[in-house]
Amino acid sequence: MLLRRRYDLPLDRDGAARLVPWIVALMSYLAAVALAAGLALGVLAWRWSEGVSSAITVLLPPLGDGAAANSEDPRIAQARQALADLPGVGAVQALDPAQVARRLEPWLGAGTGVGELPLPRLLIVRVSGPRRPDTAELRQRMDRVAPGAVVDDHGTWRAEIARLAMRIMALSGFAVALIALAGAAVVVFAVRSGLAIHRDTIEVLHLIGAHDDYIARQFQNHTARLAFAGGLISLVLLGLTEAFLYHAALSLDPTLMPRLDLQPWQWVLLGATPGVLVFAGMMGIAGATAKRTVRRALARMV
């Protein structure tokens, strides 16, 4: 008896209502994708800036003609020595010209004779310990070893990335808000059409002694069921999209792009979090909108 669904209003048969789950599914899907994209880009930017800030690059200017081939650059040992007692400095890795050339290759293209250019020597200074090394002091010491050395702690770059991440998140939030508004509009439309179709039955219910609450509840429960169905459909779509993206991401060229490098469970989390958030949000919006719309309309009836 409890499982038997009985509505005094045959809301299930409304044409407009039948479309609602699909529209809700589409909107929830779009909202979840926007949210997931914002989240992913946010995580990406964060990782990126973390990776960047865990190292300071030092560029020693090229020594001049003929010296490029010689990897026994005396300045490297001097630089190592100068950095040894600076607080916050960990391992210092020196890249030889061949390695530098390989790093440039993706941008300049293979076989363009990168190796023949006068390339600077590149030192990657790992940051270790709780405090970052004093960049000004580091710059001074490097200048003493090799005048014209460039020290980059990626400070501006990090700030840029952070700003970009904020903007992306704000944009995705804005998109989600717009979709939520559209979702509310769909619910208002469906509820109003239901009210119009069943006006006569609603009047009978009122005349028999039904409170507005009693009638409103039927619309609310019905709308909640439609939104729930739509939410389930969107979760399925979201799962499929994520599986597709996961495989697509595996085949990305790792040297050209910063990688998300997520574990499978992190992928699931990345997809599930927006999915669940949007699902709950849509249910809430649908419920609240149906309630408000129906109550306002009923208050104007017999």
Next chain:
Amino acid sequence: MSGGGAFVRFEQVGFSYGDGPEVLHDVSFDLEPGTFHFLTGPSGAGKTSLLKLLYLAQRQTRGAIRLFGRDTASLSRLEAPVVRRRIGVVFQDFRLLPHLSAFDNVALPLRVASVGEAQIRQHVGELLAWVGLADALDARPATLSGGEQQRLAIARAVVARPDLLVADEPTGNVDDHNAQRMMRLFQNAHHYGATVVVATHNAALVERYNYPQLHLEAGKLSILPAAGSA
């Protein structure tokens, strides 16, 4: 006219639909509890309009209506349903809900009043047996004959034991046999304490039963003594 605790009292009631002409003029009458009245008059005289005021489907445009001691104009949106539950209505065209079974149609007044399902099953079962539809629990109204639909509508009107039972031309399109059967149901409800008002333009019916009439002519009400002989 006396006392404020009147069971049903119309005082100088006027009514018009929207901006239309007035269809009821200065209608005044009292109904004592436990009485049985016919509401008579030619078609278009205003019988349905008067009943709509009585069962709170419309509001009068002037005058005052008191129901069960309450001025209906002072009823809030929360109070009106509670008053309506004390009034059983057999609508002119029955207004059964076509998608609900006979059982669920009759159960409706109890459900909207939050009566428990066990009690509903008992009451509805009894009522359907009383109107001779014990075998039609699961039937949709459309599959029932005109007489059966009418009895179903009566069962729905009385299932919540209303203090006031109102019927609008219930004999309209049923044969004489069914009209008499229906009158017995109203008499039965009356016997159990309901105050009854039956609108009809069926002169033969009014003749046959010994009840006073509220008589409408072009929106004006007069009260006629019992015409019948029974």
